[in-house]
Amino acid sequence: MSLAAIESDQAVEFRDVSRSYDGSTGTIHALRDVTLSIGRGEIVAVTGPSGSGKTTLLNLMIGLDRPTAGEVITLGRSLNALRERQLTAFRAGSVGLVFQDPHLLPGLTALENVVVARLPWRSRRELVTEARALLVAVGLDARMDFPPAKLSGGERQRVGVARALLGSPPLLLADEPTGNLDDETTQDLVALLRELQERFSLTLVLATHDQTVSGAADRIVHLVGGTVRDGSDHEVAAMGSPSAGDVL
Numbered sequence: 001m002s003l004a005a006i007e008s009d010q011a012v013e014f015r016d017v018s019r020s021y022d023g024s025t026g027t028i029h030a031l032r033d034v035t036l037s038i039g040r041g042e043i044v045a046v047t048g049p050s051g052s053g054k055t056t057l058l059n060l061m062i063g064l065d066r067p068t069a070g071e072v073i074t075l076g077r078s079l080n081a082l083r084e085r086q087l088t089a090f091r092a093g094s095v096g097l098v099f100q101d102p103h104l105l106p107g108l109t110a111l112e113n114v115v116v117a118r119l120p121w122r123s124r125r126e127l128v129t130e131a132r133a134l135l136v137a138v139g140l141d142a143r144m145d146f147p148p149a150k151l152s153g154g155e156r157q158r159v160g161v162a163r164a165l166l167g168s169p170p171l172l173l174a175d176e177p178t179g180n181l182d183d184e185t186t187q188d189l190v191a192l193l194r195e196l197q198e199r200f201s202l203t204l205v206l207a208t209h210d211q212t213v214s215g216a217a218d219r220i221v222h223l224v225g226g227t228v229r230d231g232s233d234h235e236v237a238a239m240g241s242p243s244a245g246d247v248l
């Protein structure tokens with residue numbers, strides 16, 4: 001099986017995707033019959049109560065998890081058909097990941113934390129040059145040699161964003177990227193993500209409980225109990241910000 005891409009102008013397509021888990025107390029349906037498309041260059045927020053399936057959806061998008069039914073096509077590749085090793089290679093070259101906590105290595109500088117990420121086939125020298133440029137892009141020109149302990153939470157998260165963008169992946173997924181940040185830092189990070197999305201033509205998918213984050217998206221996919229809520233999958237501008245009751 002090769003990594004050859006199939007024709008698709010979508011960044012992500014879910015076709016009737018379900019993911020369930022068999023437990024001692026019965027079957028848990030983390031996602032049920034999800035069909036959706038995310039266009040290249042779109043910013044999509046995935047919202048919904050805790051346990052509604054947001055992280056499961058993101059994991060399935062990049063083959064960190066496999067569906068129990070249905071098909072996932074990401075960047076023109078049908079992930080069902082790929083073996084683990086191929087999925088690992090696919091993610092390394094095409095996907096950036098940002099988490100709630102960037103888990104920076106304490107003994108390394110900001111710059112080293114970006115370089116250490118992945119891409120073992122590239123020269124360190126080349127990676128360092130790229131990492132420096134990315135740290136400038138996230139506004140950390142003056143902090144490159146700082147260890148994580150001397151960075152603020154917002155700065156640490158920016159290092160995490162720079163690390164995710166090493167190697168120019170076209171798809172950036174962020175799972176609760178502002179979960180540890182205060183309101184002002186959240187706004188700054190959201191502005192930065194929008195700027196980077198435009199600059200690098202990224203497809204950006206953000207799982208979030210935060211209305212500042214979802215309000216900055218082009219579109220909201222709202223999950224309830226593992227299904228996409230009817231009518232949620234459309235443009236933010238058309239529906240306005242979700243009400244407080246929507247985002248638990």
Ligand SMILES: Nc1ncnc2c1ncn2[C@@H]1O[C@H](COP(=O)(O)OP(=O)(O)OP(=O)(O)O)[C@@H](O)[C@H]1O
Binds near residue numbers: 028057
């Ligand atoms: N490995 C697993 N085994 C069993 N159940 C799981 C597993 N992973 C997730 N689930 C269940 O699937 C459902 C969806 O979980 P998921 O982590 O996707 O929710 P979420 O929307 O990301 O929640 P949160 O907002 O708390 O991060 C939950 O009921 C969860 O308990």
Ligand SMILES: [Mg+2]
Binds near residue numbers: 054055207
């Ligand atoms: Mg989650």
